[in-house]
Amino acid sequence: xxxxxxxxxxxxxxxxxxxxxxxxxxxxxxxxxxxxxxxxxxxxxxxxxxxxxxxxxxxxxxxxxxxxxxxxxxxxxxxxxxx
Numbered sequence: 154x155x156x157x158x159x160x161x162x163x164x165x166x167x168x169x170x171x172x173x174x175x176x177x178x179x180x181x182x183x184x185x186x187x188x189x190x191x192x193x194x195x196x197x198x199x200x201x202x203x204x205x206x207x208x209x210x211x212x213x214x215x216x217x218x219x220x221x222x223x224x225x226x227x228x229x230x231x232x233x234x235x236x
Contacts, residue, residue, distance in 0.1 A: 154176070154215070154216075155175070156216060156219060158172075158181075158222055159219065167195065169195065173186070174211050174216055
């Protein structure tokens with residue numbers, strides 16, 4: 154089963170995250186299928202960039218959102234997304 158979840162990136166104690174499509178059994182930073190966005194909580198306000206058309210595509214073929222990515226989608230305005 155495919156999941157859309159966060160994968161950690163960045164240096165030690167300076168975390169940023171990629172929003173990735175990945176097989177649910179893989180490790181957090183394992184081999185992913187596609188990067189569909191990014192999240193940087195260290196900015197003020199936190200910086201979220203999402204490719205909504207690709208997320209919609211992956212949801213259409215059966216991928217599931219993690220709780221964190223679902224909350225990011227809900228609180229991110231449409232204009233703050235990549236096309």
